[in-house]
Amino acid sequence: MFELLWTIPALPLTSFVVLACFGSRLSKAASALLGVGSVGISAAVTLLIGFEFLGAPPASGAYSQTLWNWIAVGNLQPAVTLYLDALSLLMTFVITFVGFLIHLYASEYMAGDADFARFFASMNLFVASMLMLVLADNLLLLYLGWEGVGLCSYLLIGFWYTDPANARAAVKAFLVTRIGDTAMAIGLFLLFAKLGTLQIQPLMAEAASQWPEGSGWAIAAAALLLGGAVGKSAQLPLQTWLPDAMAGPTPVSALIHAATMVTAGVYLIARTHVLFGLAPQVEVAVAAIGALTLLLAGLSALVQSDIKRVLAYSTISQIGYMFLALGVGAWQAAMFHFMTHAFFKALLFLAAGAVIVSLHHEQNIFKMGGLRKLLPVTFWTFLIGAASLAGIPFITAGFYSKDWILAQAWTSHTGGPWFWFAGLFGAFLTAAYSFRLIFIVFFGEAKTHVHHHPGRRMTWPLVVLAALAIVSGFVEMPETLGHVAAFSHFLGSALPPSHHPEAGVEAMLIGIAIAAALLGLAVAYFLYLRNPEKVDAISKAPLAASVHRLWLSGWGFDRLYHMMFVAPVLWVAEINKNDIIDQIYRFTAWLHRLVHQFLRTTQSGQLRWYAAGIGVGTVIVAGVVIFG
Amino acid sequence: MIPTEHGLMLAAVLFVIGLAGVIVRRNLLFVLMSIEIMLNAAGLAFIVAGARWAQPDGQVMFLFILVTAAAEVAVGLALLLLLHRRFKTLDTAAASTMRG
Numbered sequence: 001m002f003e004l005l006w007t008i009p010a011l012p013l014t015s016f017v018v019l020a021c022f023g024s025r026l027s028k029a030a031s032a033l034l035g036v037g038s039v040g041i042s043a044a045v046t047l048l049i050g051f052e053f054l055g056a057p058p059a060s061g062a063y064s065q066t067l068w069n070w071i072a073v074g075n076l077q078p079a080v081t082l083y084l085d086a087l088s089l090l091m092t093f094v095i096t097f098v099g100f101l102i103h104l105y106a107s108e109y110m111a112g113d114a115d116f117a118r119f120f121a122s123m124n125l126f127v128a129s130m131l132m133l134v135l136a137d138n139l140l141l142l143y144l145g146w147e148g149v150g151l152c153s154y155l156l157i158g159f160w161y162t163d164p165a166n167a168r169a170a171v172k173a174f175l176v177t178r179i180g181d182t183a184m185a186i187g188l189f190l191l192f193a194k195l196g197t198l199q200i201q202p203l204m205a206e207a208a209s210q211w212p213e214g215s216g217w218a219i220a221a222a223a224l225l226l227g228g229a230v231g232k233s234a235q236l237p238l239q240t241w242l243p244d245a246m247a248g249p250t251p252v253s254a255l256i257h258a259a260t261m262v263t264a265g266v267y268l269i270a271r272t273h274v275l276f277g278l279a280p281q282v283e284v285a286v287a288a289i290g291a292l293t294l295l296l297a298g299l300s301a302l303v304q305s306d307i308k309r310v311l312a313y314s315t316i317s318q319i320g321y322m323f324l325a326l327g328v329g330a331w332q333a334a335m336f337h338f339m340t341h342a343f344f345k346a347l348l349f350l351a352a353g354a355v356i357v358s359l360h361h362e363q364n365i366f367k368m369g370g371l372r373k374l375l376p377v378t379f380w381t382f383l384i385g386a387a388s389l390a391g392i393p394f395i396t397a398g399f400y401s402k403d404w405i406l407a408q409a410w411t412s413h414t415g416g417p418w419f420w421f422a423g424l425f426g427a428f429l430t431a432a433y434s435f436r437l438i439f440i441v442f443f444g445e446a447k448t449h450v451h452h453h454p455g456r457r458m459t460w461p462l463v464v465l466a467a468l469a470i471v472s473g474f475v476e477m478p479e480t481l482g483h484v485a486a487f488s489h490f491l492g493s494a495l496p497p498s499h500h501p502e503a504g505v506e507a508m509l510i511g512i513a514i515a516a517a518l519l520g521l522a523v524a525y526f527l528y529l530r531n532p533e534k535v536d537a538i539s540k541a542p543l544a545a546s547v548h549r550l551w552l553s554g555w556g557f558d559r560l561y562h563m564m565f566v567a568p569v570l571w572v573a574e575i576n577k578n579d580i581i582d583q584i585y586r587f588t589a590w591l592h593r594l595v596h597q598f599l600r601t602t603q604s605g606q607l608r609w610y611a612a613g614i615g616v617g618t619v620i621v622a623g624v625v626i627f628g
Numbered sequence: 629m630i631p632t633e634h635g636l637m638l639a640a641v642l643f644v645i646g647l648a649g650v651i652v653r654r655n656l657l658f659v660l661m662s663i664e665i666m667l668n669a670a671g672l673a674f675i676v677a678g679a680r681w682a683q684p685d686g687q688v689m690f691l692f693i694l695v696t697a698a699a700e701v702a703v704g705l706a707l708l709l710l711l712h713r714r715f716k717t718l719d720t721a722a723a724s725t726m727r728g
Binding site: 604605606607608611612615 | 647651652653654659720725
C-alpha cells in the first residue's frame with residue numbers, strides 16, 4: 001500500500017494540469033468533479049496508507065519512496081523522494097482530508113463564479129504543492145513546495161483581481177512572505193555549504209554530530225530557517241500580510257490561511273527540531289515570538305468588525321501558540337494544536353463563509369445578529385468551532401491541545417512562568433473574542449435579511465468538521481483527565497516526547513486554564529450580550545478610543561512598515577526620478593553630439609577644401625615621419 | 629650632371645604649384661591640369677632618384693605614373709563632361725549639393 005504514496009500529490013497535480021489547460025472548455029460540473037474528486041481520492045489513499053502505517057509501521061519509523069533524480073551537480077544530488085513518517089503522515093492527513101472538505105464546500109460556494117475552473121486549478125495546485133512540502137525528503141524539494149504554496153496563496157488571494165484592493169493584498173502577501181523565504185534560502189545555502197547535504201534526516205544527524213549545542217553555525221542556520229517560518233506562518237514581525245489575505249474567497253482563507261499553508265512554518269521547525277535543539281537561543285526566540293504574537297493578535301481580534309479579520313487575527317494568535325510550544329520544546333503539543341486548529345479554524349472559516357453568503361456578501365459583524373434561529377446548522381457548527389477555539393473544558397479538542405501547550409510552557413526547561421502566563425492570558429483573550437463573535441453574529445436582533453440558505457455541499461463539510469473539532473481532542477488527554485496518549489504515542493517515532501508535569505501541578509494548571517477560558521466567555525457574555533451599550537460607552541473614552549484604533553489596525557505595523565520601508569523607497573524614487581546613473585550615459589551622448597557637430601562642418605562638399613585637407617594631412621604625416 | 633638636389637627642388641616646386649592650383653582653382657579643367665602637374669612632379673622626382681643611383685627603377689616608376697595619369701585623365705574628363713551636363717558650369721563649388 002505504501003507504494004501508492006506518490007499518487008497523493010500526483011492526483012491533485014494532474015487535476016491542476018487538466019483544469020489549467022482545458023478548464024475553460026469543461027463544464028462547471030466536470031471542473032468540480034475533477035477538482036474535488038482528485039483531492040477526495042488523495043484523502044482516501046492517505047487514509048489507506050494511514051491505516052497501514054498504524055497497523056504495521058515501517059521498521060525505521062519512516063517509509064521513503066524515490067521517484068527520480070532531480071538534479072545531480074557535484075555534491076548536490078537532491079532526488080524527488082517522498083518521506084513518510086508519523087509527522088508527515090499527520091500533515092498529509094490534515095491537508096488531504098480538510099482540503100477535500102473545503103473543496104467540496106467550495107464547489108457550492110463558488111458555483112456562481114465565472115472563473116470556476118481557474119479557482120479549482122489553483123486550489124489543486126496548492127494541495128499538490130503543500131503535499132510536496134510535507135512529504136519532501138530533502139530541504140530543496142521542501143523549498144519547491146514552500147514556494148509553490150506561496151504562489152498559490154498569491155493567485156488565490158488575488159482571485160478576484162478586478163478589484164485593485166485584492167490585487168494589492170495578494171502582492172503584499174507575496175512580498176512579505178518573500179522576505180522570510182529569502183532568509184530560508186540563505187539558511188539552506190548555509191546548511192549545504194557547512195554540512196554537504198540537504199536530505200533532512202542525514203542533515204540532522206550530521207548537524208548533531210558536527211555542531212555542539214549553542215555553536216554559531218547552528219544558531220545562524222536555525223535563525224535563518226526561523227525567518228522563513230515566521231514569514232510563512234504570519235508571526236511577528238512578518239504577520240501583516242495575513243489579515244489582508246482575507247481578500248480571497250472564504251474557502252481559500254479556510255484552506256490556505258487557516259488550516260494548512262500558514263502552519264508550514266510550524267512543520268518546518270518541527271521537521272528540523274534537531275537543529276533547533278542545537279540552538280537554545282533561537283528556541284527561546286521562537287517561544288518569545290510565539291508568546292508576543294499570540295497576545296498582540298489576540299488583542300487585535302478583540303476589536304475587529306469584519307468577521308473574516310477576526311478569524312485571521314485569531315489564526316495568527318493560534319499559530320503563536322504553536323510557536324510557543326515549539327519554542328519550549330513541546331514538539332508534539334505543537335503538532336497536536338496544529339491538528340485541532342486545522343479542524344476548528346477551517347470549520348469557523350467555512351461557517352463564516354456560509355453566513356457571508358447567506359447575507360449576500362456582508363462581512364461586518366455589526367450588521368449581522370440574531371442568526372441563531374435563521375441558520376441553525378451554521379450556528380451550531382460555528383458554536384462548536386468557537387468553543388473549540390476558546391478551549392471550553394472537557395468536550396472540545398481545542399481545550400486539550402491548548403492545555404498541553406500551557407502545561408509544557410510551565411514545565412519545560414526553556415519555558416517558564418512568563419511564557420505560561422502569556423499563554424494563559426491568550427487563552428482568556430481567545431475565549432473573549434470567540435464568544436464576542438458568537439454573541440454579536442448569532443444572538444440579539446436580526447439586522448439583515450437572510451435570502452439564501454446553504455445547501456448540502458456546504459453544510460456537510462461543516463458537520464464533519466464540527467465532529468472532528470470535538471473528537472480529535474480525545475486522542476490525547478492529560479494524566480489528570482483520563483490519561484490518553486494515543487497521539488503522543490503515534491508521533492513518538494518522529495518527534496521526541498515531552499516531559500509531563502507532576503499530577504498535582506498539572507491539575508492546578510488545568511484548573512487555572514479552565515478559569516481563564518470561562519472568564520473570557522463571561523466577559524464576552526456581559527459585554528456583548530447583556531450590556532452592549534457599556535462597550536459603546538467604554539470605546540467613547542478618548543484613551544480607549546485610541547487603544548481601539550491601535551488594535552483595530554493590528555498595532556500599527558502597517559503604518560510602521562510604510563514609514564520604515566515603503567516611504568524611504570518612494571522618497572529615493574522621487575529624488576532619483578531622472579536616474580542619476582543615466583546622467584553618465586546622457587553625458588556621453590552629449591559629448592558625441594558635440595564632436596559630431598564639429599566634424600559635420602568639415603563635410604562641406606567643397607572639392608577644394610577636401611584637397612586642401614589631404615594636402616595638410618600629408619604634410620602633417622610627412623612631418624611626423626621625418627621629424628617624429 | 630645636374631646635382632640631385634636641384635632636380636628634387638624642381639620637382640618639389642612643380643608639386644607645390646600643382647597643389648596650389650588644385651586648391652585655388654574653381655574650374656574643374658584647371659584642377660585636372662594641376663593634378664597632371666603634380667603627377668609629373670612626382671615622376672620627375674623618380675627620374676632624378678633613378679639617375680642618382682644609376683638604376684632603371686626610377687624610369688620604370690615614371691612609366692607607371694604615366695599610365696596612372698592617363699587613366700586619371702580619362703575618368704577626370706568623363707566627370708568634367710557630366711558636371712557640365714548636370715550643372716551647366718565647370719565650377720566645382722556648384723557640385724557641393726551634398727552638404728553635411
